[in-house]
Amino acid sequence: MLLEELNALAEKEKAGRKQICVRCCMSAGCVSSQAVEIKKALEKAVVDKQLTDKVEIRRVGCMGYCGQGPMVSIESEGLLYEHVTPENAPSIVEALAGGKTDVEKGDPNMPFFARQMLVVRAHGGRIDPERIEDYIEVGGYTALHRVVHDQTPAQVVEAMTKSGLRGRGGAGFPSGLKWATVAKSKGDRKYVICNGDEGDPGAFMDRSVLESDPHTVIEGMAIAGYAVGASQGYIYVRAEYPLAISRLQIAIRQAKQNGLLGEGLFESTFNFNVEIRIGAGAFVCGEETALMASIEGRRGQPRPRPPFPAESGLWGYPTLINNVETFANVVPIIQKGPEWYATLGTEKSKGTKVFALTGKVRNNGLIEVPMGITIRQIVEELGGGAPEGATIKAVQTGGPSGGCIPAELFDTPVDYDSLMKVGSIMGSGGMVVMDNSTNMVDVARFYMQFCMEESCGKCIPCRAGTVQMYNLLNKILSKQGTIKDLEALEELCDMVKNTSLCGLGQTAPNPVISTLRYFRNEYLALLQPEPPGEKAKTNGHLAGSTH
Amino acid sequence: MAVKTFTIDGQAVTAEETDTILQAATDAGIKIPTLCHLDGLGDVGACRLCITEVSGTNKLLPACVTKVSEGMEIKTNSERIQKYRRMILELLFAERNHVCSVCVANRHCELQTLAEEHGMMSVRFPYQYPNTTVDASHDWFILDHNRCVLCTRCVRVCDEVEGAHVWDVMGRGTNSRVITDLNQPWGDSETCTSCSKCVQVCPTGALSSKGKSVAEMVKKRDFLPYLMATREEKI
Amino acid sequence: MSKVRLATVWMDGCSGCHMSLLDMDERLIDLMQHVDLVYSPLVDTKEYPENVDVVLIEGAVSSEEDVEKIHKIRHRSKLVVSLGDCAVTSNVPGMRNRFKIEDVEHRAYIENAQNNQHVPRSVIPKMLPHSRPVHEFVKVDLFVPGCPPEADTIFFTLSELVAGRMPDLTGKTYFGA
Ligand SMILES: Cc1cc2nc3c(=O)[nH]c(=O)nc-3n(C[C@H](O)[C@H](O)[C@H](O)COP(=O)(O)O)c2cc1C
Ligand code: SF4
Ligand code: SF4
Ligand code: SF4
Ligand code: SF4
Ligand code: FES
Numbered sequence: 015m016l017l018e019e020l021n022a023l024a025e026k027e028k029a030g031r032k033q034i035c036v037r038c039c040m041s042a043g044c045v046s047s048q049a050v051e052i053k054k055a056l057e058k059a060v061v062d063k064q065l066t067d068k069v070e071i072r073r074v075g076c077m078g079y080c081g082q083g084p085m086v087s088i089e090s091e092g093l094l095y096e097h098v099t100p101e102n103a104p105s106i107v108e109a110l111a112g113g114k115t116d117v118e119k120g121d122p123n124m125p126f127f128a129r130q131m132l133v134v135r136a137h138g139g140r141i142d143p144e145r146i147e148d149y150i151e152v153g154g155y156t157a158l159h160r161v162v163h164d165q166t167p168a169q170v171v172e173a174m175t176k177s178g179l180r181g182r183g184g185a186g187f188p189s190g191l192k193w194a195t196v197a198k199s200k201g202d203r204k205y206v207i208c209n210g211d212e213g214d215p216g217a218f219m220d221r222s223v224l225e226s227d228p229h230t231v232i233e234g235m236a237i238a239g240y241a242v243g244a245s246q247g248y249i250y251v252r253a254e255y256p257l258a259i260s261r262l263q264i265a266i267r268q269a270k271q272n273g274l275l276g277e278g279l280f281e282s283t284f285n286f287n288v289e290i291r292i293g294a295g296a297f298v299c300g301e302e303t304a305l306m307a308s309i310e311g312r313r314g315q316p317r318p319r320p321p322f323p324a325e326s327g328l329w330g331y332p333t334l335i336n337n338v339e340t341f342a343n344v345v346p347i348i349q350k351g352p353e354w355y356a357t358l359g360t361e362k363s364k365g366t367k368v369f370a371l372t373g374k375v376r377n378n379g380l381i382e383v384p385m386g387i388t389i390r391q392i393v394e395e396l397g398g399g400a401p402e403g404a405t406i407k408a409v410q411t412g413g414p415s416g417g418c419i420p421a422e423l424f425d426t427p428v429d430y431d432s433l434m435k436v437g438s439i440m441g442s443g444g445m446v447v448m449d450n451s452t453n454m455v456d457v458a459r460f461y462m463q464f465c466m467e468e469s470c471g472k473c474i475p476c477r478a479g480t481v482q483m484y485n486l487l488n489k490i491l492s493k494q495g496t497i498k499d500l501e502a503l504e505e506l507c508d509m510v511k512n513t514s515l516c517g518l519g520q521t522a523p524n525p526v527i528s529t530l531r532y533f534r535n536e537y538l539a540l541l542q543p544e545p546p547g548e549k550a551k552t553n554g555h556l557a558g559s560t561h
Numbered sequence: 562m563a564v565k566t567f568t569i570d571g572q573a574v575t576a577e578e579t580d581t582i583l584q585a586a587t588d589a590g591i592k593i594p595t596l597c598h599l600d601g602l603g604d605v606g607a608c609r610l611c612i613t614e615v616s617g618t619n620k621l622l623p624a625c626v627t628k629v630s631e632g633m634e635i636k637t638n639s640e641r642i643q644k645y646r647r648m649i650l651e652l653l654f655a656e657r658n659h660v661c662s663v664c665v666a667n668r669h670c671e672l673q674t675l676a677e678e679h680g681m682m683s684v685r686f687p688y689q690y691p692n693t694t695v696d697a698s699h700d701w702f703i704l705d706h707n708r709c710v711l712c713t714r715c716v717r718v719c720d721e722v723e724g725a726h727v728w729d730v731m732g733r734g735t736n737s738r739v740i741t742d743l744n745q746p747w748g749d750s751e752t753c754t755s756c757s758k759c760v761q762v763c764p765t766g767a768l769s770s771k772g773k774s775v776a777e778m779v780k781k782r783d784f785l786p787y788l789m790a791t792r793e794e795k796i
Numbered sequence: 797m798s799k800v801r802l803a804t805v806w807m808d809g810c811s812g813c814h815m816s817l818l819d820m821d822e823r824l825i826d827l828m829q830h831v832d833l834v835y836s837p838l839v840d841t842k843e844y845p846e847n848v849d850v851v852l853i854e855g856a857v858s859s860e861e862d863v864e865k866i867h868k869i870r871h872r873s874k875l876v877v878s879l880g881d882c883a884v885t886s887n888v889p890g891m892r893n894r895f896k897i898e899d900v901e902h903r904a905y906i907e908n909a910q911n912n913q914h915v916p917r918s919v920i921p922k923m924l925p926h927s928r929p930v931h932e933f934v935k936v937d938l939f940v941p942g943c944p945p946e947a948d949t950i951f952f953t954l955s956e957l958v959a960g961r962m963p964d965l966t967g968k969t970y971f972g973a
Binding site for chain 2: 878881884885886887888890891893894926928929931932936939940941943965966967970971972973
Binding site: 296313315317318320466467468469470471472473474475477478479480481482485502505506509512513514515 | 607621623652685687689736737
């Protein structure tokens with residue numbers, strides 16, 4: 015494909031647009047509440063009302079306000095409909111022809127939407143993820159054309175570095191530095207991997223990006239391939255995401271058909287292909303070395319690093335591995351320039367971050383906010399504060415590797431370093447709001463159980479330590495624990511954190527450590543007094559040794 | 562090849578840049594406890610007993626998979642490390658059913674010796690008493706999951722040295738088990754050559770020869786470095 | 797110097813540790829100059845006395861009666877010593893832990909019994925679901941692993957205790973020894 019052809023496609027698409035576009039969310043959440051039937055009902059109503067010249071119904075990706083779905087939006091009319099059903103959907107079309115509808119209306123200008131900053135999710139809820147033409151219409155694949163023709167790989171790496179983008183997979187590693195390392199590494203072959211394993215309980219940021227805008231991820235990977243010198247990419251998606259997988263398959267096929275993936279892209283010498291690899295739903299397979307082992311067909315277990323994937327990755331070749339959201343930032347950075355990107359966010363955390371906001375707030379859903387926004391702004395403005403009668407007590411970020419931030423620290427800005435300082439992490443984007451009815455020891459146990467069940471079993475501290483920590487939490491929760499049990503728990507946290515092989519074990523104690531830091535009283539309140547000179551009747555204390 | 566100079570427990574040491582801390586320490590006569598490592602096998606860094614403190618990083622680095630570098634100051638036996646090692650050993654004893662007094666490997670077991678060397682006189686963590694089984698289907702050998710520490714030496718020797726890849730690991734977390742073929746009884750294995758390499762490298766009583774009674778299973782591990790040396794010479 | 801009030805207790809063990817104790821032979825006589833044996837399967841006292849200085853416990857905690865006993869012992873003793881692997885790790889008694897109590901009883905009293913095949917309910921104390929080490933129930937001050945610990949080890953341990961020192965057993969005994 016040539017740039018002219020690409021532009022022509024975009025023009026043709028624009029010309030074909032009708033006056034009114036009714037967008038119907040078809041992401042996994044809404045699809046599970048009959049979005050497919052709703053879209054059919056809308057289409058039938060358009061025919062019935064003889065509005066086919068004027069109105070088009072478009073399948074789109076996630077609009078974010080998932081708690082209120084299924085959602086239908088009509089941007090030109092400033093309308094947003096919530097909780098739509100196949101039965102009441104036709105009245106939405108009737109209302110366009112002067113009739114009435116009693117479908118619940120939302121406010122597209124409410125802070126939940128207005129306070130967001132859409133970079134990664136700019137096309138989410140707007141374009142049809144199953145039509146490459148939709149993506150091309152909004153400028154898709156021009157960034158790839160630009161780098162392939164106008165920039166050297168080194169310039170692309172330089173742009174990434176300048177943008178200040180940090181990895182969105184959890185740890186926040188500077189992406190430019192990673193790309194530069196892979197670009198420098200010597201190898202007959204190199205690979206690009208997109209990590210879409212997303213195993214944190216309650217997280218669905220990456221799923222939403224893949225379902226709503228698969229091409230931007232693919233284009234981002236191709237740009238990365240060009241920058242680091244790789245011609246093969248893999249997208250690793252968990253099997254629990256069938257819709258994301260099918261949309262990626264469609265997108266890859268369409269991109270190939272249009273010559274946007276494959277050999278000699280844009281008449282250049284650059285080749286790039288993408289294949290999907292489906293994970294079997296093990297959380298640990300999101301860890302980069304385990305993920306690569308899984309792609310290679312081996313047991314998905316982490317291995318010690320170094321060597322890092324950038325030096326020796328897939329089948330021993332230099333490999334760039336980034337998160338879905340990280341790749342979704344690439345196209346905007348190239349399109350609008352790294353300088354623009356570097357103006358978003360804070361000094362050390364650039365850009366935006368997508369969060370899955372859930373728990374005890376009025377507005378649940380997917381939000382994209384600029385880095386540096388405070389937790390209070392997220393909870394109170396976007397989230398709309400606590401529901402009637404509830405008092406918010408803490409916010410959990412970072413899932414099983416993260417921690418709880420108490421209400422008194424809600425003015426903490428959301429950036430990598432500030433969250434770390436208060437004992438949590440940015441993580442991949444889970445954000446759970448908790449109110450006074452939540453027992454923090456119970457929260458710690460929930461995450462510990464998760465880590466225990468997801469531990470791959472390779473190293474002893476994580477494999478056996480999580481079991482003992484989980485048992486201790488259970489014992490404390492059942493009011494059988496003593497202060498000795500709490501001491502044993504803290505010793506285990508320290509040991510498992512410092513001696514485990516991979517990030518899973520190293521961070522598994524975090525939810526316990528952070529709840530102990532801010533909510534120690536909740537633990538103490540559950541403890542049994544210890545009879546003097548005697549330990550409680552049950553197990554698990556630190557028995558004295560001979561030393 | 563470049564030579565690096567550094568210190569281990571205050572002692573000045575030089576080693577090739579391709580050496581691990583463990584190799585360098587061993588050459589210098591400094592003992593670092595190990596369990597998953599075995600000379601002649603690829604390292605996996607799984608047991609975490611060989612952790613060391615290295616200047617310039619807060620992370621504890623496993624000696625068996627960390628390469629030496631110039632100016633490193635390595636501590637192999639700080640109080641903190643000793644404490645962690647002991648906890649790791651206690652976790653291992655609590656995880657499966659180790660009854661040394663009736664075990665074929667009694668007095669010849671690396672786990673038992675490690676416990677002794679670390680002054681581990683009791684296990685502070687509650688014993689898990691898992692429902693682990695014994696596979697005695699092989700004509701010559703016995704697999705006793707009660708004693709397995711999941712070091713994967715058997716997996717590696719069978720794959721890397723014997724080339725049969727009979728063994729693998731199944732399941733997750735504490736429910737992980739070593740398996741033969743696709744979790745078929747060992748005796749039914751069509752890939753096992755009965756070479757006994759796995760039995761000899763197994764650090765505990767998990768793999769033993771049939772007919773051995775309590776404390777009779779003495780492993781012969783010398784074959785491995787010898788075998789690897791002869792193979793290298795041939796090449 | 798007043799004598800050390802010593803007790804020895806036999807819980808769920810095979811009595812091997814007590815045999816090993818007796819294996820100290822003539823050294824026992826030396827030791828008894830400094831020790832009053834106030835309670836033991838080897839002497840006649842029925843009730844565990846108050847103010848015991850040192851108690852050696854052989855065996856795991858396996859029945860409800862053991863639990864009661866071990867708490868009483870802890871209350872009435874200054875220094876509790878887990879003697880032998882059964883007390884320290886639950887060892888052989890613990891080998892039944894993987895099975896249900898009913899299955900264990902059936903195996904012992906019915907399958908393997910020649911006559912009078914029935915599970916006794918009245919005279920035998922009720923078994924706990926697991927036989928467990930002593931320190932999982934009460935604080936233990938000293939561990940002497942070994943199956944059984946050798947007479948030398950026991951002698952060393954007692955001599956040190958009598959001399960008012962906490963014995964360092966590193967390298968002297970180990971599990972299964
Ligand atoms: C237990 C564990 C699970 C992980 N799961 C994911 C995941 O689901 N998605 C992801 O992108 N990164 C995950 N990571 C982080 C990856 O190892 C890796 O750092 C990341 O994909 C790098 O991408 P980034 O630099 O763009 O963040 C996980 C790490 C660990 C230790
Ligand atoms: S820390 Fe846990 S998940 Fe990671 S390698 Fe060790 S056992 Fe596996
Ligand atoms: S394998 Fe070793 S530690 Fe385990 S019971 Fe046997 S001798 Fe004891
Ligand atoms: S006996 Fe040899 S071939 Fe058989 S499982 Fe063991 S190492 Fe593999
Ligand atoms: S069977 Fe032996 S060699 Fe194999 S993993 Fe278990 S302990 Fe290690
Ligand atoms: S010997 Fe190094 S981790 Fe096991």
